[in-house]
Amino acid sequence: MALLNKEDAKALLQKVLAYSTADECEVSLTGVEGGNIRYARNSVSTAGDTSTLSLAVRSVYGKKAAFATINEFDDVSLKKVVKRSEELAQLAPENPEYMPMRGAIEYKESKTYVASTAAITPDSRAEAVAKSIKVTKENKLEAAGFIENKNTFSAVLNSKGFFGYNKSTDVIFSVTTRNQEGTGSGYAARGFNDVNKLDTVAATRIAAQKANGSANAKAIEPGKYTVILEPVAATYMLENMFRGLDARSADEGRSFMSKPGGGNRMGEQLMDEKVNIYSDPFHPDLPDNTWNSEGFALDRVNWIEKGMVKNLSYSQFWAQKKNVAAGPFASNIIMDGGTATLEELIKGTERGILVSKLWYIRLVDAQSLLLTGLTRDGTFYIENGQIKYPIKNMRFNESPVIMLNNVDALGKVERSISVESNRSYLIPPMRIRDFTFTSLSDAV
Amino acid sequence: MNRKDFLRNTAFGAGAFMIPRSMLHATPIEIQAALNGGMDVATKKILADVALAAAKAKGATYTDVRIGRYLNQFVVTRETRVQNVANTESFGVGIRVIANGSWGFASSNNVTKEGVAKTAERAVAVAKANAKILDAPVQLAPQKGYGEVSWKTPIEKNAFEVPVKEKVELLLAANAVAMKGGVNFVNSAILAVNEQKYFASSDGSYIDQDIHRMFPNFNLTKIDVATGKFESIKSLSSPVGMGYEYLNADPSEKLGGVVTRYKNRYDMMEDIANATEGVKQKIKAKSVEPGKYDLILDPSHLMLTIHESVAHPTELDRVLGYEANYAGTSFLSLEKLHSNKFNFGSKLVNIVADKLQYGSLGAVGYDDEGVGTKKWDIIKDGILVNFQAIRDQAHMLGMKESHGCCYAQSWNDVQFQRMPNVSLQPGKEKLSVDDMIKNVEKGIYIIGDGSFSIDQQRYNFQFGGQSFYEVKNGKIVGMLKDVAYQSNTQEFWNSCAAIADESDYRMGGAFNDGKGQPGQSNAVSHGSSTTRFNGVNVINTARKI
Numbered sequence: 001m002a003l004l005n006k007e008d009a010k011a012l013l014q015k016v017l018a019y020s021t022a023d024e025c026e027v028s029l030t031g032v033e034g035g036n037i038r039y040a041r042n043s044v045s046t047a048g049d050t051s052t053l054s055l056a057v058r059s060v061y062g063k064k065a066a067f068a069t070i071n072e073f074d075d076v077s078l079k080k081v082v083k084r085s086e087e088l089a090q091l092a093p094e095n096p097e098y099m100p101m102r103g104a105i106e107y108k109e110s111k112t113y114v115a116s117t118a119a120i121t122p123d124s125r126a127e128a129v130a131k132s133i134k135v136t137k138e139n140k141l142e143a144a145g146f147i148e149n150k151n152t153f154s155a156v157l158n159s160k161g162f163f164g165y166n167k168s169t170d171v172i173f174s175v176t177t178r179n180q181e182g183t184g185s186g187y188a189a190r191g192f193n194d195v196n197k198l199d200t201v202a203a204t205r206i207a208a209q210k211a212n213g214s215a216n217a218k219a220i221e222p223g224k225y226t227v228i229l230e231p232v233a234a235t236y237m238l239e240n241m242f243r244g245l246d247a248r249s250a251d252e253g254r255s256f257m258s259k260p261g262g263g264n265r266m267g268e269q270l271m272d273e274k275v276n277i278y279s280d281p282f283h284p285d286l287p288d289n290t291w292n293s294e295g296f297a298l299d300r301v302n303w304i305e306k307g308m309v310k311n312l313s314y315s316q317f318w319a320q321k322k323n324v325a326a327g328p329f330a331s332n333i334i335m336d337g338g339t340a341t342l343e344e345l346i347k348g349t350e351r352g353i354l355v356s357k358l359w360y361i362r363l364v365d366a367q368s369l370l371l372t373g374l375t376r377d378g379t380f381y382i383e384n385g386q387i388k389y390p391i392k393n394m395r396f397n398e399s400p401v402i403m404l405n406n407v408d409a410l411g412k413v414e415r416s417i418s419v420e421s422n423r424s425y426l427i428p429p430m431r432i433r434d435f436t437f438t439s440l441s442d443a444v
Numbered sequence: 445m446n447r448k449d450f451l452r453n454t455a456f457g458a459g460a461f462m463i464p465r466s467m468l469h470a471t472p473i474e475i476q477a478a479l480n481g482g483m484d485v486a487t488k489k490i491l492a493d494v495a496l497a498a499a500k501a502k503g504a505t506y507t508d509v510r511i512g513r514y515l516n517q518f519v520v521t522r523e524t525r526v527q528n529v530a531n532t533e534s535f536g537v538g539i540r541v542i543a544n545g546s547w548g549f550a551s552s553n554n555v556t557k558e559g560v561a562k563t564a565e566r567a568v569a570v571a572k573a574n575a576k577i578l579d580a581p582v583q584l585a586p587q588k589g590y591g592e593v594s595w596k597t598p599i600e601k602n603a604f605e606v607p608v609k610e611k612v613e614l615l616l617a618a619n620a621v622a623m624k625g626g627v628n629f630v631n632s633a634i635l636a637v638n639e640q641k642y643f644a645s646s647d648g649s650y651i652d653q654d655i656h657r658m659f660p661n662f663n664l665t666k667i668d669v670a671t672g673k674f675e676s677i678k679s680l681s682s683p684v685g686m687g688y689e690y691l692n693a694d695p696s697e698k699l700g701g702v703v704t705r706y707k708n709r710y711d712m713m714e715d716i717a718n719a720t721e722g723v724k725q726k727i728k729a730k731s732v733e734p735g736k737y738d739l740i741l742d743p744s745h746l747m748l749t750i751h752e753s754v755a756h757p758t759e760l761d762r763v764l765g766y767e768a769n770y771a772g773t774s775f776l777s778l779e780k781l782h783s784n785k786f787n788f789g790s791k792l793v794n795i796v797a798d799k800l801q802y803g804s805l806g807a808v809g810y811d812d813e814g815v816g817t818k819k820w821d822i823i824k825d826g827i828l829v830n831f832q833a834i835r836d837q838a839h840m841l842g843m844k845e846s847h848g849c850c851y852a853q854s855w856n857d858v859q860f861q862r863m864p865n866v867s868l869q870p871g872k873e874k875l876s877v878d879d880m881i882k883n884v885e886k887g888i889y890i891i892g893d894g895s896f897s898i899d900q901q902r903y904n905f906q907f908g909g910q911s912f913y914e915v916k917n918g919k920i921v922g923m924l925k926d927v928a929y930q931s932n933t934q935e936f937w938n939s940c941a942a943i944a945d946e947s948d949y950r951m952g953g954a955f956n957d958g959k960g961q962p963g964q965s966n967a968v969s970h971g972s973s974t975t976r977f978n979g980v981n982v983i984n985t986a987r988k989i
Contacts, residue, residue: 035570038961040766043579046858047570048549052536067530071553093526093612122573130577144768146961174961176769187769252629253667253674256989260672270989359772362897364908364928367674368987372906372928374899376772395897395904395930401989419770438983439930441904442775 002031002053003153006165012055012073013157019082022059022089024101026158028293029055036148037125042133049122059085063098066091099316102295104161110287112168114194120149120171128173128200135204136177141211143204145175148422149195156293164291171195172422175204176377177211178444184390185444186210187357187377189232191417191424193287210356210378217390217444220381222437226352226408228345228382228429231416233358233375235427239418240361240371241400242277242333245303247312251322256369256401257312264312271307271404274338278302279330285415286426288332296328303333307404337413337428345411345431347385352431354380354387357419358396369399374441393444394437406433482513482535482640483555485652489592492644494557495539498564500646504541504571506584507564508645508813511537511555512855515638517604519611522631523619529608536855539564543571545581547836549858585838585846587815589648595809597656598802599687603636606688614691615662618716622664625720628674632662632716635683635955637967641812649814657805657967659683659955660691660712666723675925677723677910680744680892681710682952683967685805699948701877702913702920703891705744707950708803722911722923729923732912734984738887738941739929739977740880745909746868747952747970748893753933754788754795755866755970757902758822759959760831764840771959772900775933776828778840786828789937794869795823797832799848804865805953805967806849812859815848822866826938834861853964860960867951867971871943877974880942887915888927888982893952895928895985906930908985926986936977944973 004012009029016027035049056069059082066088070081125147136143153167174189187210188203229237241256250257250264257265280300281288290298294316302310311327319326346354356378364370375393382388411429418425492509499507514534520527536553537560548571552563615632622630637657644650660681667674680703684690693711698704703718704711741749757774761767780786788795799806799817810816813835821829833841834850852859881889892910899905912924931939953969 036962037574038769039577040768041579041764044546044574044577045766046547046549046860047574048551048858049566049570050551050856052553052856054553069533092529093608095527096525097527122570126573126577133577142765142768144765146769148962174769178765178768178773182773185768253669253672254629254665254676258672258674260670262669359900360897362895364895364906364985365926365987366676367672368989370985370987372895372897374897374904376900393899393904395899395906397906397983397985399987399989402987439904439906439981441899442932443772443899443901443903 002033002051003151003167004029004031009153009155009165010157010163013155016055016057016078016082017157017159019079020059020159022061022086024060024159026058026101026156027055028154028156029053030154032150032152034148034150035122035125036146037129038146039129039133040144042137042143044129055081057081057085059089061089063094063096064089064092065095065098097317101158101160102162104163105291105295105297107164107291107297108282110281110290112166112193112287112289114169117149117169117171117193117195118151120195125149132175132200132204135201135208139208139212141177141179141208143175143177145173147173158295162295166289169193171198172417173198173200173203175207177204177207179211179215182444184211184215185377186214189417189419191415191422214378214390217379217392219392219440222394222439224434224436226349226431226433227435228349228352228354228431230342230356230429231414231427232419233355234430235416235425236358236361236418236420237371237400237403238335238427239421240363241369244369245312245329247314248318250312254366256367257309265309266312267309269308270401271304272407273307274407274410275304275307275404276336277304278334279332280334281330281332283332283334283426286332286334286424292328294328298328298330301327301330334426335413335428338410340409340411342411342429345409345429346382346387348409349382349385349431352382353391354382359419364397369401370397371399372397374443393441395439395441396436397438398436403432403435408433483511485642488642489644489650491555491557491560492642492650495537495560495564496644496646498561499539499541499568502543502565502568504543504568506542506646508540508643509537510812510852510855511642513640514854515604517636518633519608519615520633521612521615521619523623523629524616526612534854537563538852538855538857539567540858541567541571542582543568544575546571546575546578547582548572548574551856582836583839585835585844587647587835587846590651590814591648592650594652596654597685597807599656600689601687602656603658603688604638614712618662618712621713621716622720625717627664627720627723628667629665630662635659643810643812643814645814647814651810651814653809655808656687657683657685658688658690660710662716664719664723666727668727673727675723675727677719677726678892679719680705680715681712683805683955684803684953685807685969686803702889703911705742705950725923726911726925729925731986732924732927732982732984734982736979737982738884739980740884740887740889740915741975741977742891743950743972743974744892744952745890746972746975748896749907750866750868750970750972751954751957751968752896752898753902753905753936754823755863757933758831759861759863760833760837760841761861763831767959770961775901775903781828781831784827787826787938788823788828788934789826790940791826792871792943793823793826793937793940795866796820796869797822797847797864797866799864801865801969804951804969806865806969811848811850812852813850815846815850817848820847832861832864837861851966853966857964862959862966863957863968865969865971868943868975870946870949870973874945875942877944877948880944880974880976881915881920882918884915885917888924889913889915889920903932904930905933926984927982928985929980929982931980936980939977939979940975941978942976944975946973948973
């Protein structure tokens with residue numbers, strides 16, 4: 001059994017900590033149980049099932065620290081792993097940036113664990129996939145997809161008295177449907193803590209509709225267009241920006257958050273006033289861990305408020321150096337939206353492009369956060385509030401910072417996953433002016 | 445420092461390009477543990493036989509067992525200090541079976557007789573659950589059992605045996621050169637990988653392999669505080685399938701020119717001195733005028749273009765649609781292959797797949813489904829002639845055996861078709877880089893790989909680079925910045941106008957070629973000589989925020 005409850009985890013960690021003789025010691029447990037199915041050409045291809053539990057011990061002498069880990073849990077092994085980490089720490093080079101461990105904190109729990117998700121079996125996974133394949137067969141399409149569920153826990157205890165425990169469940173599903181001729185392709189992706197919210201039939205229907213609707217696309221000239229990014233497209237674009245919400249790289253002058261002349265852009269009006277981006281592990285639609293392994297309780301943090309840079313994360317070391325309070329980077333990201341549905345956003349668009357998904361986004365220039373990538377799996381031309389016809393995919397070169405300056409309208413927030421990291425976010429569909437496409441692609 | 449911080453701090457420059465995903469799941473250990481031999485081969489064979497029998501008893505018609513110990517070492521520094529030294533180990537077993545015609549896979553870190561038997565049973569249960577949604581049973585190309593065999597990367601010096609102190613001293617000495625030279629930031633690292641893989645299958649193979657890779661690298665940043673502008677340049681080292689001998693600088697392995705470039709031995713101290721001067725020039729360089737240019741691409745750059753535009757679209761699983769939901773499909777097809785006249789590139793273009801090449805990241809004796817490795821043509825005189833296939837795909841190409849390019853990033857992941865080393869063959873006529881530049885009226889000479897992006901069928905791509913030199917009327921006239929080129933794969937390879945000869949041939953590579961769901965990393969090399977492509981569209985990437 002790879003998963004321990006709070007009491008059993010704490011008892012085991014206390015037992016291990018009692019063996020420590022170092023200046024500081026931190027012990028942690030991680031357990032994962034889960035499985036996945038991949039399918040393609042309307043049939044299962046590969047599948048897996050995994051179960052792991054491991055214990056890590058970090059011992060510290062002065063500013064010298066080291067890890068050791070083990071996956072055996074008898075007393076001899078537990079003593080051995082503590083001793084090993086202590087021997088290693090004595091030999092480790094000193095880290096001038098080492099910061100002392102933090103003590104006990106109070107933190108509230110968030111509802112990251114759902115029993116029904118933990119109860120997923122190889123058979124129920126196969127059943128969810130079977131339903132998706134049925135939809136694609138009915139639509140005379142070919143599906144390739146992926147479903148994965150994970151049931152995890154983590155627990156940390158240190159010699160200063162900090163104890164954190166969290167268990168969570170997660171299920172992700174994505175499907176790409178293509179027509180027989182290879183001229184149309186559609187996609188849908190979902191991610192939830194609660195498997196009861198996952199409807200593989202409804203998601204596959206959307207992908208099928210996109211596949212059939214995107215067949216025989218016309219080419220239009222690349223250039224600047226008003227675009228409506230669906231949440232899955234916007235999420236992937238913005239994920240590349242969220243990673244840069246860090247004070248140190250900004251202060252060091254090597255981030256889009258760096259201010260010319262020195263310092264960072266905190267307090268600067270960097271985006272349109274409609275833009276609000278924050279973290280909140282207690283959000284009911286995106287619950288997340290409420291503490292981190294550095295010993296901080298996590299709560300709501302506003303990063304961008306009405307377009308202004310409100311906060312950047314500060315590591316303990318950097319906070320001390322800059323004489324400010326440390327601000328951990330929270331684990332989830334939420335962007336506020338409006339009340340409009342996607343259909344209403346389309347209806348309000350005179351001339352523009354509906355982008356279902358973006359693909360292979362990579363950083364071109366760290367200075368301006370210029371990104372390049374392509375549209376994929378359903379790109380449509382809009383005229384006078386209506387989708388007129390599917391268009392060929394295009395490459396863009398655009399910065400999410402410039403993009404969020406050009407926000408025309410935001411729709412209703414949805415839980416969406418990044419197509420690259422599989423991480424979940426709450427992001428609205430958004431209408432953006434002057435989005436820059438630079439070339440055409442023949443890819444379907 | 446916890447692992448998340450460690451990864452964040454080491455993710456400089458090309459970011460995740462630096463650290464294989466497999467390492468993210470590994471657990472830290474001390475160096476002494478890395479140097480002991482781990483479980484002996486005789487015990488592994490006993491455990492493998494337990495797993496094979498347990499799977500068969502539950503109804504498996506084919507089983508393979510991989511007992512793997514994956515060791516990684518990171519020594520990471522910035523400026524004057526060590527950021528992290530980590531030794532990680534991941535040990536466990538992955539069992540793959542065919543039951544009721546379907547694949548099933550399960551893994552566990554409980555490598556005992558009871559543990560492997562249970563894992564084998566779980567794999568069969570997964571296969572049987574999946575068989576209910578299977579269209580056609582798996583067809584495996586026949587593979588003879590090799591009996592008990594072994595293979596080891598031909599290294600001269602195990603990187604794990606070199607004291608951490610020696611590595612730290614090298615990196616800090618290199619950093620000091622850059623700081624003294626006036627750069628603002630320098631990150632440097634040495635990564636070492638050792639895969640100790642034991643494979644057994646119901647075909648009668650028991651294969652023990654010891655695979656080594658390493659990657660020394662740095663990244664420099666120069667900042668102009670007043671304007672807020674910054675530029676970076678990274679090292680011209682490559683990740684290699686070698687031991688620590690890669691760091692034994694050797695004049696016979698160097699190529700002169702606008703900047704020194706390296707073959708099978710690397711000189712970090714020299715390269716960082718050159719890069720320090722390079723980044724200072726780059727920040728002052730002229731911003732490129734967009735338009736058509738002849739591109740002269742160094743192997744340190746071209747390797748990534750080969751990777752994305754040739755190696756990926758010739759993966760058979762992509763061609764057939766197995767990767768449609770993530771990495772994508774391919775503009776190539778079985779029809780194009782079977783036509784024997786699909787014009788992938790100009791007549792100069794010869795591309796080979798190779799799992800044997802010395803010093804390459806992809807070199808192994810046997811792949812992860814027990815097939816002996818080999819070398820084969822993919823593009824011959826510009827024409828598409830083959831794809832990359834494994835045992836359950838061979839029949840789709842009408843082949844009787846696999847190409848031997850099946851790989852899993854760890855015991856915990858299921859093996860599937862992964863790219864072998866895919867390389868452009870050098871020009872047959874004698875031709876130096878200088879001679880190639882002499883004939884260029886308006887061109888850009890690009891060294892080092894940078895930003896990269898390509899569509900899901902591998903038609904439209906865009907690449908940046910590290911150092912860009914403007915070529916006017918046959919001469920290099922200075923550095924450029926803000927350069928990226930966009931093209932279409934088939935047009936681009938048909939614009940290939942000259943390839944330097946064998947004396948210029950070098951390999952580049954990546955530790956983290958990503959594919960699959962859940963995502964897995966594959967280490968792969970790509971070789972070439974410097975190559976010219978005529979009339980390619982170049983854009984300017986400078987923007988203001």
